[in-house]
Amino acid sequence: PSESIGPFVDDRRTLGVLVGSIExxxxxxxxxxxxxxTNPELTGWDVREAGPHRWTRGNAIIPLPDHxxxxxxxxxxxxxxxxxxPYILSTADTMQxxxxx
Numbered sequence: 001p002s003e004s005i006g007p008f009v010d011d012r013r014t015l016g017v018l019v020g021s022i023e024x025x026x027x028x029x030x031x032x033x034x035x036x037x038t039n040p041e042l043t044g045w046d047v048r049e050a051g052p053h054r055w056t057r058g059n060a061i062i063p064l065p066d067h068x069x070x071x072x073x074x075x076x077x078x079x080x081x082x083x084x085x086p087y088i089l090s091t092a093d094t095m096q097x098x099x100x101x
Contacts, residue, residue, distance in 0.1 A: 015046060016056035020080035024064055027073050035063045053082050 022033035036045055036054050044060030062077070069075065 016058060016060065017084035018053050018055050018082040019060075020053045020082045021078075022062060022080070023078045025076040025078065026067060026069055031065050031067075033062060033064065036060070 019036060022036065024031045024033055035042055037048070037052060040048055042061055042063075044056060044058055046055040046057045048054060062079075064077075
């Protein structure tokens with residue numbers, strides 16, 4: 001936040017997106033995934049927040065329940081993104097954008 005919002009923000013964390021609820025749908029069954037809200041040591045996640053959400057900080061792991069699924073049964077993972085960005089482009093990305101325009 002200090003690099004993208006400005007020097008008046010004293011927050012030097014490198015953050016990805018703010019994730020709220022996560023659900024795994026298998027057939028007609030829904031599992032709420034809450035490890036990102038309860039496990040302080042989960043890889044790729046920043047410190048736990050006061051509310052029901054948590055920031056990622058790169059390659060965030062989402063542990064899924066180990067259910068047996070029937071052949072051909074579909075699964076869908078729903079991840080609620082509550083906030084993200086603004087993000088700074090690297091110098092190389094910025095130069096490519098300028099050259100392309």
